[in-house]
Amino acid sequence: MSDATKTRGLTRRGLIQGAGAAAGLAAGSGAITGFPAIHAADPVTLRYLGTAVNQSGEIARKVKEDLGITIEYIPVVTDEVSKRVVTQPNSFDIVDTEYFSLKKLMPSGNLLGMDAKRIKNADRITPVFTKGEVAGKKIGDQGTAPKKVFYLEGQTSTKFAGSPTEWITLIPTTYNADTLGIRPDLIKRPITSWKELLNPEFKGRASILNIPSIGIMDAAMVVEATGDYTYPDKGNMTKAEIDRTMKVLIEAKRAGQFRAFWQDFNESVNLMASGETVIQSMWSPAVTKVRSQGIACTYQPLKEGYRAWATGFGLPKTLSGRKLDAAYEFINWFLSGWAGAYLNRQGYYSAVLETAREHMAPYEWAYWMEGKPAEQDIKGPDGTVMEKAGSVRDGGSFEQRMGAVACWNSVMDENTYMIRKWNEFIAA
Amino acid sequence: MTTALDQAASSLPEAVVPAAPAAGLRSEERRQRRLAYLQAGPLALVFLVFFVVPLALTLVVSFWEYNEYEIIPAFTLQNYADVFEGCLSGPDLCTTFRTYLSTLKFCLLGWGFTLAIGFTVAYFVAFHVRSTTMQTVLFLICTIPFWTSNVIRMIAWMPLLGRNGLINDGLTGLGLIGSPIEGLLYSDFSVVLAFVHLNTVFMIVPIFNSMMRIDRALIEAATDAGATPWQTLWSVIVPLSKPGIAIGSIFVLTLIMGDFVTVGVMGGQQIASVGKVIQVQMAYLQFPAAAANAVVLLGAVLLVIVALTRLIDLRREL
Numbered sequence: 001m002s003d004a005t006k007t008r009g010l011t012r013r014g015l016i017q018g019a020g021a022a023a024g025l026a027a028g029s030g031a032i033t034g035f036p037a038i039h040a041a042d043p044v045t046l047r048y049l050g051t052a053v054n055q056s057g058e059i060a061r062k063v064k065e066d067l068g069i070t071i072e073y074i075p076v077v078t079d080e081v082s083k084r085v086v087t088q089p090n091s092f093d094i095v096d097t098e099y100f101s102l103k104k105l106m107p108s109g110n111l112l113g114m115d116a117k118r119i120k121n122a123d124r125i126t127p128v129f130t131k132g133e134v135a136g137k138k139i140g141d142q143g144t145a146p147k148k149v150f151y152l153e154g155q156t157s158t159k160f161a162g163s164p165t166e167w168i169t170l171i172p173t174t175y176n177a178d179t180l181g182i183r184p185d186l187i188k189r190p191i192t193s194w195k196e197l198l199n200p201e202f203k204g205r206a207s208i209l210n211i212p213s214i215g216i217m218d219a220a221m222v223v224e225a226t227g228d229y230t231y232p233d234k235g236n237m238t239k240a241e242i243d244r245t246m247k248v249l250i251e252a253k254r255a256g257q258f259r260a261f262w263q264d265f266n267e268s269v270n271l272m273a274s275g276e277t278v279i280q281s282m283w284s285p286a287v288t289k290v291r292s293q294g295i296a297c298t299y300q301p302l303k304e305g306y307r308a309w310a311t312g313f314g315l316p317k318t319l320s321g322r323k324l325d326a327a328y329e330f331i332n333w334f335l336s337g338w339a340g341a342y343l344n345r346q347g348y349y350s351a352v353l354e355t356a357r358e359h360m361a362p363y364e365w366a367y368w369m370e371g372k373p374a375e376q377d378i379k380g381p382d383g384t385v386m387e388k389a390g391s392v393r394d395g396g397s398f399e400q401r402m403g404a405v406a407c408w409n410s411v412m413d414e415n416t417y418m419i420r421k422w423n424e425f426i427a428a
Numbered sequence: 429m430t431t432a433l434d435q436a437a438s439s440l441p442e443a444v445v446p447a448a449p450a451a452g453l454r455s456e457e458r459r460q461r462r463l464a465y466l467q468a469g470p471l472a473l474v475f476l477v478f479f480v481v482p483l484a485l486t487l488v489v490s491f492w493e494y495n496e497y498e499i500i501p502a503f504t505l506q507n508y509a510d511v512f513e514g515c516l517s518g519p520d521l522c523t524t525f526r527t528y529l530s531t532l533k534f535c536l537l538g539w540g541f542t543l544a545i546g547f548t549v550a551y552f553v554a555f556h557v558r559s560t561t562m563q564t565v566l567f568l569i570c571t572i573p574f575w576t577s578n579v580i581r582m583i584a585w586m587p588l589l590g591r592n593g594l595i596n597d598g599l600t601g602l603g604l605i606g607s608p609i610e611g612l613l614y615s616d617f618s619v620v621l622a623f624v625h626l627n628t629v630f631m632i633v634p635i636f637n638s639m640m641r642i643d644r645a646l647i648e649a650a651t652d653a654g655a656t657p658w659q660t661l662w663s664v665i666v667p668l669s670k671p672g673i674a675i676g677s678i679f680v681l682t683l684i685m686g687d688f689v690t691v692g693v694m695g696g697q698q699i700a701s702v703g704k705v706i707q708v709q710m711a712y713l714q715f716p717a718a719a720a721n722a723v724v725l726l727g728a729v730l731l732v733i734v735a736l737t738r739l740i741d742l743r744r745e746l
Contacts, residue, residue, distance in 0.1 A: 077711075079710075079711035079712065080711075082713065083710075083711075083713060086497055086498075086713060103496065104496040104497040104713065105497070107496070107497045107498075108497045108498065204610055210697040212708065212712070213712075253698070258696075258698060259614060259696060260614045260695075260696025260697060260698060261696060261697035261698055262697065263692070263697060270586070274586075274590050274591070274592060274593075275591060275592050276590060276591050276613070276614075411496065415496060415712065416712075416714060416717070419708060419709060419712050419714065420510060420513070420523075422708070423523055423527075423700070423704075423705050423708060424523040426697070426698070426699075426700045426704065427523045427526045427527045427530070427700030428526075
């Protein structure tokens with residue numbers, strides 16, 4: 001970083017620290033009084049672009065109550081988020097996007113590096129993001145691990161920095177470790193390895209997700225589990241490695257291994273709940289949803305580890321003035337605990353664990369984060385019982401789950417080739 | 429784009445001049461002709477802006493280069509080379525041919541069934557139902573499925589066809605089958621079933637319309653001349669319903685060719701379709717590759733329509 005930027009940053013920092021502290025105070029106090037007067041006088045609306053996953057009405061309502069900021073959700077699918085950021089950067093004020101998308105988003109120059117000094121809890125963000133560690137232990141960093149794309153060289157730079165800087169690409173909202181979902185009542189034996197996904201025993205009853213960049217990594221986990229091949233980086237394959245992985249998938253498909261492929265949350269829930277499939281790649285809340293229908297479904301931890309993902313807030317370069325202040329204020333509020341607790345209670349993980357803990361009951365924290373048996377019924381955000389007292393979270397504690405991450409969702413250098421091969425797989 | 433629009437705009441009035449024969453027209457006729465062009469103008473403009481320009485852009489972009497986050501206006505044939513990768517070599521069919529073959533198969537099956545069902549229904553309503561009120565009522569009933577979205581109409585099949593669905597449960601309950609029939613859902617069968625369900629109406633409407641225009645005296649004449657009902661059907665009604673059949677066929681074929689939602693949902697995403705390939709490429713910001721595929725698809729659809737119009741001169745029949 002040049003000296004010029006440093007000075008600029010420093011002067012502004014001084015100016016902003018006061019404002020940030022005031023905003024933090026307002027958010028922290030939670031009382032009706034203490035809003036920055038400006039918001040009360042002239043309400044700000046933030047257009048929040050993201051997938052529907054994180055866009056809850058509860059959060060918007062609470063933000064309005066605490067900060068006076070109106071959140072206007074623009075819910076689209078993951079791919080559409082990236083498309084919007086690249087092609088219509090003026091159509092939103094804050095974006096919630098996946099870290100793996102950053103490789104294509106940052107070069108477009110449409111996102112701004114976020115000033116760490118304006119993020120009150122920036123230094124309390126879990127080391128999963130900043131260092132790639134859980135409880136002091138390094139975790140898998142294959143693919144687009146957030147630590148590789150967390151910092152920028154400068155505020156308007158499009159290059160990721162190798163070491164921590166004060167410019168952050170995305171402030172984490174949610175992240176999780178993904179694995180296979182299974183129907184224990186129909187499989188009736190323990191499942192311990194990714195290779196079971198392509199085990200002929202489950203012919204016609206397995207499924208994989210039809211999102212090429214994620215599907216191929218699940219397939220790579222299977223290939224490694226069978227001992228066929230060990231990838232230097234599953235998240236960034238060479239053409240030969242893509243060919244090898246696709247060959248395995250195509251053979252399985254031709255042999256009738258897959259019942260269907262799924263593309264969205266509800267499809268995966270329906271496949272599993274209806275018994276069309278008994279083993280498939282799945283997302284955590286989908287497993288919860290199947291279970292809430294009274295159907296046994298396990299988010300099975302596997303010995304090869306998890307495939308992780310993370311999303312975070314980014315700001316468009318065009319944002320300025322009051323809206324920019326409001327965006328920072330919203331992000332600070334988001335990290336201050338209420339939202340984190342809300343997300344943790346759905347099975348996701350939040351960026352600043354300590355603040356979220358303050359907003360969770362001890363028994364909730366013990367169940368969701370420490371992997372302990374639930375002391376009482378675990379309720380979802382809407383009050384429905386998600387888990388009965390005594391049950392234990394699949395995969396255990398935060399350390400056990402995030403600590404066993406093997407790779408991260410990613411965009412490969414050979415992405416174009418991979419997409420072509422994936423289309424070939426679908427046509428096979 | 430501005431230049432394209434400007435050019436088009438400037439060429440519009442000019443087109444009037446060469447279109448009109450230079451000599452031998454009285455000024456009155458010429459004035460009327462100009463008026464006609466003016467009247468057609470608004471529609472031409474709409475077509476230009478919403479059809480010609482986007483199509484031209486698609487064509488142009490299909491020759492551009494791209495990377496993860498931008499499209500680069502430099503001429504390349506790579507996108508087309510990628511579309512047809514491996515099509516000229518190797519013992520296996522390439523992805524594109526395989527995909528088009530699969531699409532073609534669904535086109536033919538869908539077209540065959542919708543034609544058979546659509547023609548029968550239209551024939552019944554047009555010739556066997558005597559009262560006009562009843563005809564209208566029955567005709568409206570045909571459109572009732574359109575009151576719900578087509579995705580819902582597709583998904584509605586799932587509880588019926590699934591492994592533990594109504595049909596399988598029913599058949600197992602009756603002891604007719606030992607284990608569930610897997611091929612009912614997420615198979616070619618379910619895709620064709622959905623296509624027929626969704627598209628038959630597009631066959632019924634134009635065929636019914638053609639049939640209602642048939643002069644009933646012709647049928648009487650055929651009967652008087654000693655034709656059997658089948659002969660009347662084949663030699664009188666079918667030829668006179670041809671325009672309806674052709675229009676219905678164009679509807680159904682183009683709908684099926686460009687479809688990816690039905691194939692995706694009913695085929696369990698396991699069956700390739702051209703539309704799906706394009707959608708995946710769009711999702712990954714590979715616009716030029718998607719544009720190249722779209723142009724190839726457009727070419728394929730145009731070929732089908734040209735073939736159809738070869739069979740029937742639509743303009744004359746209408």
